[in-house]
Amino acid sequence: MQKIGVFICWCGSNIAATVDVKKVAEAALREPGVVFSADYQYMCSESGQRLMKDTIKEKGLTGVVVCSCSPRMHEATFRKAAESCGLNPYMVEIANIREHCSWIHKDIEEATEKAVILMRAAVAKVNLNQSLTAGKSDVVKRALVIGGGIAGIQTALDIAEAGYEVDIVEKKPTIGGKMAELDKTFPTLDCSACILTPKMVDAAAHEKIKIYAYSEVEKVSGFVGNFTATIRKKARYVNENLCTGCGLCTEKCPSRKAPNEFNEGLNTRSAIYIPFAQAVPKLAVIDPAACIHFKTGKCGLCEKTCDAKAIDYNQKDELIERRYGAIVVATGFNVIKLDNFEEYGYAANPDVITSLELERLMNAAGPTGGTLLRPSDKTHPKKIVFVQCVGSRGQRPCDKPYCSKICCMYTAKHSMLIREKYPDTEVYVFYIDVRTPGKNFEEFYRRAVEQYGVHYIKGQVGKVAENEGKLRVYGSDLLLNEQVVIDADLVVLAAAIEPDESAKKIATMLTTSIDTNNFLTEAHPKLRPVESATAGIFLSGVCQGPKDIPETVAQASAAAVKVVGLLAKDQITCNPCVARSDELLCNGCSACEKVCPYGAISYMDKEVNDHGKREVRRLAYVNEAVCQGCGACTVACPSGAMDLKGFTNKQIMAEVDAICR
């Protein structure tokens, strides 16, 4: 028989205001195995923990139930406390009477009654608990960063600087991501390339960093400290060891009609191309969809041009398997597709553009060499209308419910830059709210309004229609309560941003969760913002939620610290709540092996002594270092041989019985 102590936490008034903690303590004493119960204001406080530890020692407790907040909050705290005074940590169970009881119920009697039942279920479980010992597993001292934008680059640089190997896998032919496409950055108006490209070069040059550009992570298996990733290195059709990045081939290539991704499709590029001048790695890549050689078997001009003999039309995708201790997701974002926003006429009018396209039109390396020209007739726009919140903060199916966070600031930046460079251009901004919560952000926005005379109109745009070579913008001014019609030369849409489409696939691959908007979910919204709920998987940048550059960089470094903290350990403690097969009950049927997602179950022939009967049987064997403790096998097993430590059949049924009593 266990000697169980039950501790009921008031959590200040969080629990005690709705649950009669004294009553729960009294009821606890009537439960089998309970030899002690007490209520205390803050069990998690040092004195609360001391009370628990002292009682364990004095009463010789063999089990503890803490009725408090969620086990996801303090289970580890109380287990550690128990361990410090010699009680096996897995003899401690938590009854969640805060999140699952006091916080959601108002009636004291009802909440108290429920708290008693939850306590009773936890006591019933502890009565069947057994001491568990966690195993150890080695940590592979290398990290994988998925995505080579500013987030991925910063994370990789910080990890490498701490002395650990790190691989960046980037699906595009170059790292740099969206930041490489930007012209200037707010609120300082630094040149984006000037601050990004040195980091790209640093990453490429760092001896601890390996960049797999034009590659994708195809499969990930394993667990914290010991992941194995399969990386598909896509065929560039250019030998990367030979290519010097001279670019001669791109000049000679006769196929020049492919849309230039780097310029958001505003101009075209050759079939063999280098994404942009500062690309890292600076290597040519053939787009087989555009290449004449791939389409007809003829041409071959690039091959003839290349002195380095780097062109290799027969190159194949390469699969690389690497082991990692930690994985950082930094998959970034895209601007949403505007097909469903017919009111703005984006698809119909070339002069209705997105803000990202405007970045390219204003960039010296862009399609117009940095001169702002309308895409349709290459003239200077004299009147420009910016429309905010296109697809953000909306309720329609095509809208995103969230705020994209960066649009207010980049629009202020755009309007300011335009007014600076072309003082004769009038700039209007239609906005719902202007949100500027960042260091020097409000000041920046005020400058746009006060110093640069940008016309901010609070209101939305209902329609943009072509009208005699101009774009007639129908909007409303909510402050003056009147309709506004502006004949503009250029309309710039601040389109919402959304997670890159790869995020969902990668989340599934890494068995980490995503929210309804496909942003990856952090382990705790406040206290663990860069960790995912899956151990060993970390989040960096916009894949977790909309962010500007300084925030992204800060989060990227935070993720790196978490990775370094993990890689600094030689071994990590495994979860002891793993499956175990009872030799005498195992039929050897393989059902458990089939449902195990980790391949943790194998079979061996072993001699058993079944009540004096000796025979060789085929038996399931669980590799405890590999098992993650999901329990799928326990249900597949018809004989009940397979059970899950810490969540045994009998424990769960005891909880069921206690609740239904």
Add this chain to the structure above:
Amino acid sequence: MQKVAEIAQKRAIQLLNQGAVNRVLGWKKGEFPYDETPAVFASADELKDFVYDSFSSPNLSKYLIEESRKEGKVLAFLKPCDTYSFNQLIKEHRVNRENVYIIGIECGGMIDVVTLKNRGAVGLTGADDDGENITAHTLYGDVKVRKEEVLLEKCQACKGKKHVIYDELIIVNPQDEKPRDRFAGVEAIEAMTPQERFDFWRAQLSKCIRCNACRNICPACSCLQCVFDNPKSGVASKASPDTFEEQLYHIIRAFHVAGRCTDCGECSRVCPQDIPLHLLNRKFIKDMSAFYGEYKAGEDSETRPPLVDFSKDDVEPCIISDKGGDR
């Protein structure tokens, strides 16, 4: 039928004498002239008792779990439906295929003694089967009935006349495949109102005396120790007159064999209370095929059973309530 038995007996003796097999698993007469019983024959002399007739309904597959683990090779006679059970046991690594020599034996359907008796064959002493008709010999004279009318339920719903695994075949009279509707009984219950279903099963399951015959005969219920016998499982139980135990037992048993049950029909055949247990198992078989694609347990020895497999676009459990009803 008589001829098939003679050929089988001769062949068994031959294989024993050649030393190709060490034992033979077949049937012999039981206490009554119509309760053919599984038996192991170790010599030509013992094989004199070998019988194979229209009462040889017991499925011998389950016995091979033990027999195939013994020294030497065992010859087993398996009817078409029995071969499914055997394949399923191979899939679950329960039998040692190398130690078994299988002779697939033709089957024209087995007779349900209870039905036969109800058709007037009281005081049964034996029967002749010409394929079409059964001539039952009784203490009071012969009774002739159409065979189709006295078949066991499992034979009325015959899965087919094809052996899915064998080393050799004994087929004298090739049998026609007759289209059989295995799921008519399940559909009839599905068509009832929930209250009618409840009343039906309550009446049926209340008859259970928990003799465990259904479990003990079942080739899928071959656990070394059944959860219901294991005090450590937390659900071990014996017959008790006024609790939910028996129903729990039948539901769990049906669930445990779901995806593994080959629908051999032995459970219903041996139930002393005539509970139509096959209607429980067949419901699972029907559902699995409907939701996850046609699946016949034991058709081969490799395919993953539906419950240890999945597809990303499987139906949601709410499909049950979406079908309408009282939710």
Add this chain to the structure above:
Amino acid sequence: MSVENKEFKPTIVAFCCNWCSYAGADLAGSGRMQYPADVKIIRVPCSCRVNPMFILRAFQRGADGVILCGCHPGDCHYSTGNYYTRRRMTMLFDFLDYLGIERGRTRVEWVSAAEGARFASVMNDFVKKVRDLGPNRKITDLRCKPVEKEGE
């Protein structure tokens, strides 16, 4: 029936997976989103840990409803656990329906760690449905009783 139901407080067992639904329930709690105290949550590592035996046991011991919550398909912390749950529970629930037991007493819902509000609304809805069904008599009545002539 309706008069009786106003007083009727069902016993409802909710199995929640540790990674999504239990966290979703925690989020409902920290958001102070109310749902009836009739719901008692049992934490399991994954929805696939829930043996049909546990569900039947709950009914056997007097539960009026059992709900099973897990991560959305595709988001399982253990990658595939909830896919097995989905098959197992589809089979079990259809089977219980086949035995004539009310469908409304069993349910599977996918609730993510971010869906606190959804957790509360799912529970509110489930409790309401179970309250409407009234006490779980059928499953306990489906027991060995002296056989009356019914159904034969």
